[in-house]
Amino acid sequence: MSGPLTGIRVLELGQLIAAPFATRLMAEFGAEVIKVEAPGEGDPLRKWRKMHEGTSLWWYLQSRNKKSIAVNLKSPDGLAIVRQLAQSADVVVENFRPGGLEKLGLGWDALSALNPNLVMVRISGYGQTGPYRDRPGFGAIGESMGGIRFTTGDPSTPPARVGVSIGDTLASLHGVIGALMALLRVKTGQGAGQVVDVSLVESVFNVMESLVPEYDLLGEVRTRTGGALPGITPSNTYPSQDGGFVVIAGNSDPIFRRLMKAIGRPDLAEDPSLHDNEGRSRQAAMLDAVLADWTRGRTVTDALAVLDAAEVPAGRIYSVADIVADPHYNARDMILEADLPGDTRVKMPGIVPKLSETPGGVRWQGPALGAHTDSVLSELGFDEAGIASLRQKGAVA
Template identity: 35%
Template sequence: MKPLDGIKVLDLTRALAGPFCTLMLGDYGADVIKIEMPGSGDDTRKWGPPFIGEESAYFLSVNRNKRSLTLNLRDEKAQQVFLKLAADADVVVENFTPGVMGRFNLDYDTIKQVNPGVVYCSISGFGATGPYQSRPAYDQIMQGISGIMSITGDLGGDPQKVGIAVADIGAGMWAAFAIMTALFHRAGSDGKGQNIDLSMLDSQVAWMTYQAGYYFATGQAPQRLGAAHPTLVPYQAFMGKDGKYFNVAVGSDRLWDRFCQGIDRMDLHENPNYIDNGARVNHRSELVPLLQEFFLARDADDWVTDLQAVSVPAGPINDLADVFSDPQVIHREMLLEMTHPTLGVIKQTGLPIKFSETPGGLDKPPPLLGEHNGEILTSLGYSTSEVENMVAAGVI
């Protein structure tokens, strides 16, 4: 048994935010039916290179544990099929621009008429209300508007986006949390469903946490600090003799004591300019260059070894080749393999949540476009000839 066995999810999403949400649900047992446009499917099927065979690496990364059904939702017959599916679905997830599902006659108010217990989650850039509701949104745009790019990058340098699509992935994670919260509420309220309006902008603003707190406290917008921390020193990346970088996180004065011991610089420990974190923050401009010069005497891994030996948080800055050969990553099964119907064995990132009693798993490979049309439609009572007629009419 998996924790979400028996939960049926209709997934009308594409790109990343919605597919990441439904990936999380599918990994833990939900039956996710991915609804795609006939002939083209999810936009990310064509996002490449790189491709593995005919499939884009991007699509393969976030669409396992799903079944694919093609439906042309502009067609009334396809809308009827969807309503049949929705009648006993637990969850509908969509990430169209607000208003589009209403034009398909498949918005929340319509779906709840056939299924009052449905949890209907709409993910959009700016939400279903407000002056920006109809604006298009992609991750990079949202990283800029939300403030994330303003605090990412080197001091005095250009704003930078984070190296993965955190606005998309973050919204997908918030959506999965919201759906599970709504399902929990439904279980305790005689089966009452609800609509979820989830905005990428809201999701990113919520992530501002302590950076927002600094702004509220000072009235000054936080600035970019590269790999450094705004209120802890030293808490950043340094370069070793070999040109490799490593991170150090001195998050308390107790760790500062051990840090000085680990690098054999007790003179720094005795210096009144560095006696506590407040002093170190005030003297950041002299302490950080001093440490960087000192760290050029030895290779990065040597410093990491010495600091870890005295229980100071330190670690290498790995590239993904390092990550997926790391013994801890391998031990935690964060690199997995599964068999794809046309590609053979493909690699996937693992499942980050380890349940003791109801673990998730990789049960279905990322689907081919429309791979499960016959399987799903016949389960709804359509005959083989009716399915063939839908194909001929462009319904599926």
């Protein structure tokens, strides 16, 4: 398998979610990702959530296509190996707390002196500068301080979290985007390498739409509104006859008119006060009540049939069981099968995005700890005796 990042070497000095998810995306599109793990336990993600034969199922997904080398960063020889790898790397991705790599002699100044074209993606809670830089920060804190939790949930309950580590993955995506932009600069001869400074807080904040100007100019503090999307009407979640829910996004002007006619309310479709989003938003409560009355009289399937026929964007809320069984997911190869130890087959998510000429793919699942230590060291020029010596000194495992 090759991909658009074939020939790009990425050195991962990270663990858990943010840095490893970024490198997973690069590995899926052909980059050679060398993941440095501590001997013994390795990345803590290996033991997170649900397990298969002692290894996390999440691990097999998060680390697919990566090479694992077990290197002791407390050993001078181990640190020398990382420096040597950085010399031949195009990208280093790390999520140490700011200053952590500098204490090891692996900071930006040290590594860029060895490799001026190096791109270094640094993912942290608050960024590499500023008064909060030294604070520890996980995705949950990024979500809280970035503004998304204040706007998530029902107004009658405390702020809710999204059901996945969205703060970490948003930071990962910003890290990959930054890495590719910085790589383009290097590969097209426009300049040398640089630091891509990614903050968990800022990555969440970056997707918060018009939150700031609404507050600054209008004094509006956007807060929790349940399933509704404030100021975009109608767009909400409505109950059905069979206990499920129907999500309806009828918020463009022509779609709104089609929606009202489909539910038997042509009077609202032609009402001049509802002809634009501003007018509809002033009467959002009334429109939500009308739609809820209509959906309550139908099953989810029946309601969606009417809305699909009217070309109104609508859908049911999927569980993982719905996703795995869905024909559209399967037709687009979004549900793949993988081999795990013990002759076990398991379904895994497919590759995103879909590239027509150089698609991504899966070569192997997350490897055993240190599975590639010897082969990577051999590529660096170590012979069997040299590798045995490093192992004996505790520099690698």
